[in-house]
Amino acid sequence: MSNANIEAFKARFGALPAVCAIAPGRLEVLGNHTDYNEGFVLSTAVDRATTVSMSPVEGTVCTIHENGKDCTLDLNDLTTYVKGDWRNYLKGLILELQKRGAKIGAFNAELSSTVPLSAGMSSSAALEMAFGFALKTIFKIELSLPDWARAGQGVENNFMGLKSGLLDQFSSLYGKKDSLILCDFRTVEVLKTVSMPAGWSMVVANTMVKHNLVESDYNLRRQSCENALAAIQKKYPAVKALRDVDSAMLESCKDDMDITDWKRAKHVVGEDERVMQGVKLLEAGDIRAFGALLFASHESSRDMFENSCTELDALVEIAKTLPGCAGARLSGGGFGGISIHLVESDQAEQYCERLKTAYKTMTGKVAETLICGIGDGARVL
Numbered sequence: 354m355s356n357a358n359i360e361a362f363k364a365r366f367g368a369l370p371a372v373c374a375i376a377p378g379r380l381e382v383l384g385n386h387t388d389y390n391e392g393f394v395l396s397t398a399v400d401r402a403t404t405v406s407m408s409p410v411e412g413t414v415c416t417i418h419e420n421g422k423d424c425t426l427d428l429n430d431l432t433t434y435v436k437g438d439w440r441n442y443l444k445g446l447i448l449e450l451q452k453r454g455a456k457i458g459a460f461n462a463e464l465s466s467t468v469p470l471s472a473g474m475s476s477s478a479a480l481e482m483a484f485g486f487a488l489k490t491i492f493k494i495e496l497s498l499p500d501w502a503r504a505g506q507g508v509e510n511n512f513m514g515l516k517s518g519l520l521d522q523f524s525s526l527y528g529k530k531d532s533l534i535l536c537d538f539r540t541v542e543v544l545k546t547v548s549m550p551a552g553w554s555m556v557v558a559n560t561m562v563k564h565n566l567v568e569s570d571y572n573l574r575r576q577s578c579e580n581a582l583a584a585i586q587k588k589y590p591a592v593k594a595l596r597d598v599d600s601a602m603l604e605s606c607k608d609d610m611d612i613t614d615w616k617r618a619k620h621v622v623g624e625d626e627r628v629m630q631g632v633k634l635l636e637a638g639d640i641r642a643f644g645a646l647l648f649a650s651h652e653s654s655r656d657m658f659e660n661s662c663t664e665l666d667a668l669v670e671i672a673k674t675l676p677g678c679a680g681a682r683l684s685g686g687g688f689g690g691i692s693i694h695l696v697e698s699d700q701a702e703q704y705c706e707r708l709k710t711a712y713k714t715m716t717g718k719v720a721e722t723l724i725c726g727i728g729d730g731a732r733v734l
């Protein structure tokens with residue numbers, strides 16, 4: 354992919370690029386909506402990525418060539434948001450980097466991606482981090498990796514209006530081939546990496562239900578978590594985030610808050626507990642028990658956080674009936690998008706076919722599946 358991207362840059366702009374940067378999409382394996390509650394997530398980078406080749410040019414107009422077509426971006430017009438235009442992410446990123454002191458000039462770029470769009474694999478974080486790493490090299494921007502993740506989060510929070518956490522950018526940066534990373538979003542670091550269990554694969558099944566977090570209830574869910582936190586802090590002043598709350602503490606505050614806020618917090622607190630338990634099970638090689646946690650996570654999303662939908666529920670219910678699957682759950686923001694399935698590698702292809710057939714019967718819709726490789730994080734070639 355990256356060589357093809359460099360070749361395409363050369364064919365369009367007549368010279369080799371000064372830099373080629375690549376940033377992958379991610380999968381949230383366990384730990385749903387815990388990131389902005391300073392909690393834990395088990396995630397991976399995938400072997401599908403966004404690639405940006407780039408060279409600096411004079412003036413203020415950037416030319417970006419993608420899929421055989423040119424589009425431009427004027428550095429004098431970075432603040433206009435255009436609905437549905439991918440350049441919003443680039444505008445937002447340049448603004449975030451300028452806030453952090455970067456001096457960014459114009460450039461030519463070739464853009465390509467193998468991360469499915471709007472599906473829950475964080476194509477937007479891959480785009481932000483690929484452009485970020487290309488800009489970093491050309492314009493000598495010095496930021497720590499957590500600050501790169503924060504710059505990407507700033508794009509979502511300040512330009513796109515999505516109050517997301519750090520998971521997507523963080524996983525795109527820190528992912529490690531064939532491993533799961535245990536992320537701590539209080540200290541913003543990888544606590545440990547755990548190998549993907551030998552003989553097991555991640556199957557991604559896309560509901561093909563449109564997934565647009567900006568217009569979803571994502572921000573409302575985050576607000577609910579904050580409401581629950583405020584109520585808990587009255588009883589437990591030492592608590593700084595839902596990360597500090599355990600199930601017993603939450604239970605003791607049940608009557609002090611709105612029942613909906615309590616359900617949202619219940620999901621988050623349960624997810625943090627499941628992540629830590631999950632890591633131990635993976636390290637002990639107990640894949641079946643780990644898979645059961647994936648199913649439990651999905652149930653909690655469905656019943657407590659209410660960020661599932663009929664189609665996601667269908668995929669997870671079918672998973673329970675098919676041979677070779679240890680566990681499955683919705684992955685990412687929810688409200689549509691993808692589910693992940695932990696499947697025995699030698700059964701994975703047949704599993705995908707069976708899943709699609711049953712999904713069509715149950716919902717009348719056509720799912721897309723892929724057996725997803727686990728790749729390394731963002732890098733400059």
Ligand code: GLA
Pocket residue numbers: 381384385386387388389517518519520521685686687
């Ligand atoms: C989206 C957000 C992340 C995270 C997940 C849910 O992917 O961008 O920050 O909150 O949803 O875990």
